[in-house]
Amino acid sequence: MLFFLPYSSFAQNNGRVAVNETITASDNATPWLSPSRDFAFGFRKLGEPNLFLLSIWFYNIPDQTVVWYADDGNPVSVGSRVVLNPDMGLVLYDPQGKQLWKSPNVQYVIAYGSMSDTGNFMLLRSDSNSEWESFNYPTDTMLPTQIMQSGGVLNSRQYENNFRPGRFQFRLLLDGNLVLNTRDVQSNFAYQAYYVSNTYDPSNTSNSGYQVVFNQTAHMYILRRNNQSVDLTPNSVPNVKDYYHRATLDFDGVFVQYSHPKSSSENLGWSIVRMWPNNICVDNTISEEQGSGTCGFNSICRLDGSRRPVCECPKHYELVDPNDKNGRCNPSFIQICEENNSKSVEDLYDFEELINIDWPYNDYEQMNPIAETECRNSCLHDCFCAAAAFNGGHCWKKKQPLANGRNDPSVGVNGKVFLKFKRDDMLHPENKKKEKKDKGTLILVGSMLEGTLDVLVEDDMEALNDRKKLERFVTIALCCIQEDASLRPTMRKVCQMLEGVVEVPIPNQVSFTE
Known part of the structure; x- marks a missing residue:
């Protein structure tokens, strides 16, 4: 025992990791440390219960900041393990032994691993030449x-x-x-x-x-x-x-x-x-005519005191994913061209007046010269108009989704934006019920063309780890809420689809309003 103690201590302190060494994800798992203990390689526990990230992090400071992570940042559950395999390099397994990830492009036999004081984890051959390094990925x-x-x-x-x-x-x-x-x-x-x-x-x-x-x-x-x-x-x-x-x-x-x-x-x-x-809110709108910009669609970007971007939904809009503060904002109402309502458009819609705010590149119609009142009325009576910008006799009508939103004094010189919204108090109870249903369906379907299923399960990592199963369950749900009752599957068919016995059809007649 005394003979092996010095060797074990030395092996731990020089950052060297022998082949077939294993770390298992748990609260008390010991990582592989660099000689100075500045960096650690292993499973970093996340905020979610029993979820871990295979990563490298700063070890000697209270804020143990992650600087590298495996498998595109996908977390793993307790009991997962990483092995230094001589033929494959680093290999990540789930608790059932399924391979989740391995270090890419390993062609030669690995002699040992090394966690260096630079934060680079290396796989080395017997001649001490590097076969794989985290710095290269x-x-x-x-x-x-x-x-x-x-x-x-x-x-x-x-x-x-x-x-x-x-x-x-x-x-x-x-x-x-x-x-x-x-x-x-x-x-x-x-x-x-x-x-x-x-x-x-x-x-x-x-x-x-x-x-x-x-x-x-x-x-x-x-x-x-x-x-x-x-x-x-x-x-x-x-x-x-x-x-x-x-x-x-x-x-x-x-x-x-x-x-x-x-x-x-x-x-x-x-x-x-x-x-x-220096100013991502403005710099990201100079030439970007596609995409949502710094913040998600319909959001507004402003700089805080540290000149970092803060994304905010305008009034009458709300985040699709409350956890993603920089994400997309959806209107809290459904705007459609045929209201089937006895109320006039003036009673149904109104505007929020915004100063120093703009969404460039969403213009579909420009009017000049025109008065401010006429600019408002034109947007009010246009069912495609989500907002109208007015400045010096110019009026730009904008459509959904609004992109590259920014709050910047330089865009507001004698200008303003009229953001259109639906008056909730004008909706009949039956319309409110239908709007709630349509909005829920819109979010469900939208989460499926956009690939944001994590919104539906509130970032339930266990559900997201089996994405194919989650997509199947959501598709089944869409089948069950089709407006035409004759197209909905029977409960027996639903059970068979859930069990994977029969194929899940793609619903093409789900009624919802964009």
Whole structure:
């Protein structure tokens, strides 16, 4: 026993991990630590009960910030395990032994693993050459000594406590430009950039960038092919001997370099060294004519005192997912062209008057010259009009969904937006009942063209882990609420569909109002 004690202690302190070593997800699981204990690899417990994230995090500070995570940020349940397999590298299993993820592109036999003091977890061959490194597969964060090559990408989280890939990207394009852009989460289609480094030179490719370097002194820069560099961080940054550093694409779309004191009697937290862009609410609307912008559709972006974006639903609108503060806002009413109501349109609809607020690129009709009253009335009597912007005799009518919403004094010079809403007190009781039903169906169906089923189950991770089953259950629910009763399945058929005995048809006659 005494013979093995020194070896065990040394193995723990030098960051080396033997093959076939295993960590099982539990409250008292011991992670694999770097020699200085600055970083840990293992299962980080999440806020949800019995859910864990296979990740790397800062270990020596109270705010044990996650800097890398496996399997696109999908959490696992208690009893899951990760194994350092000599033939496959890191392999993640669920409690039943089903393989969930493995380190990609492992071709040679792994001799051992290493959790380094830089925050890089490496799989090494017997000749000590690297076969796989977490630094080569970044998630939302870069650390000092880390380099991003052409084609590299960081994806933001969906939101603060959801590590799945979100709407924002940090990319070093093959042409040499470093960009920040939003994307369509379902298809990964990249929208136009709201930050561009301008390090692409079509006349001379040697002047174009090919690496983003976060060096050992915590300076970030773009390295051109001619070995010249373009600085991204200030000339002076907190000393790496006394401060931890990280650069993260946050869930709100802002790319931030942070510093944190290594030792302090107080938990001072992370401080901002630099952030890109300076005003994401405005910068993300300069050229982006598609997508929702910084915030979700129908939302309004403003900067707080720290110049971070805050997304807010306008009055008469509400978040689709209350957990996603930067997500989409839906109207709390249904606007349709045929009301079948004896009330006049003036009695049914009214406007909220908004100052210094605009939703660019949603215009479908422009009138000029026109008076303010005429602008309002034109939108009021147009069932397609969701809002009208008026400024200096110009009137722009806007349709749903409203995108790139921003609260900025520069857009409000003698201007205002009339946001249309339905008067709730004018609805008959039977219409309210129908509207509630239609809205619920709209959310259900919308959660299925958009892929946001997590809204329906309130981020129940256990349900989301079996997405195919969840989609089947939701489709069955849609079949059961079709307006035409003859199209609804019998209870026997429903039971068979739930058991997977018969195929679930796709309902094509579900009545709902867009």
